[in-house]
Amino acid sequence: MEKRGWRQPVAIWFRGQNQLWVEGEPDRLFAWVSDGDAEWVEEERQRWVRLREQQRMRELKPLKGETRFRVLREEQEEDDKMEMNVAVHQRYLYEIQGDLHEQEELSSYRIQLREGQDGWSIVDCTVMPYQFEEASRGWSYYHPPSEGDANTSSYNRMRAVQYAETWWNGANPRYQKFEDDCTNFISQCIHAGGVAMEFSPRRDRGWWYRGSRENWSYSWAVANSLKNYLDRGGTTRAARVSSPQELQLGDIICYDFDGNGHWQHNTIVTAFDPMGMPLVNAHTVNARRRYWDYRDSYAWTPRCQYRYYHIPG
Incomplete structure (x- = not known):
């Protein structure tokens, strides 16, 4: 045949x-x-x-x-x-x-x-996990956010969202590509918004990226480690909030799909629907303006837990 x-x-x-x-x-x-x-x-x-x-x-x-x-x-x-x-x-x-x-x-x-x-x-x-291709950049439907959607602050939400919209369907060649790329992508977005890296000689400390050959912190590229770093605040000064309605553009959602205490995924808020609920961008299964709760994901289970983090300006 x-x-x-x-x-x-x-x-x-x-x-x-x-x-x-x-x-x-x-x-x-x-x-x-x-x-x-x-x-x-x-x-x-x-x-x-x-x-x-x-x-x-x-x-x-x-x-x-x-x-x-x-x-x-x-x-x-x-x-x-x-x-x-x-x-x-x-x-x-x-x-x-x-x-x-x-x-x-x-x-x-x-x-x-x-x-x-x-x-x-x-x-x-x-x-x-999505296999990045050079041709994938041609699939973009990028619409920059308006000035009115962002707050003027030390964390530039406009730039973080613009980065997430620009690279949701591709890999920035300045950074290492990961098979499970969700946290690497979110770290890039936060950094693009103006949050400084916190360097350390140890990979289990701080939040940093120096290049290839595993020269980055676990918190930069591992979902569970980034969640723990956001809990501590670090250079992001992130604060946990109790509901998705409290989030703003450029804020972060972490996911424990199995509800076992090990956090497996992260997304960044890039828009809101008319009901005021977040829409998010992500990597691994690359997504643009996906509804925040991920109930349509293959990974989601009824035990799924969420953590919501606001990055202040």
């Missing part, structure tokens, strides 16, 4: 999510799956249920989904088995209280397929 034979279910899988975003019928998405009762299928189905609940809670009207994907690698393991890695760019348009908004994500997937009597079908689809 020609290559387009095994690419067909992959194309339908991702483009079907556009229709699912608007119409909300998850079962239609799984027509090209070999085992509808597989664990990963149930997890995907529940993720879309959570996303639909989130839409209702936000009083969100979905308008349109756009998906582009490119195959990064494909390997035919046997005559009837195929594995491929794909990079996916998804853009969702929606309306809240008459205001038009957009959300974007860049992600990578490892997909396994098998050929049966009815043709090729998906056996497994696993999200992976």
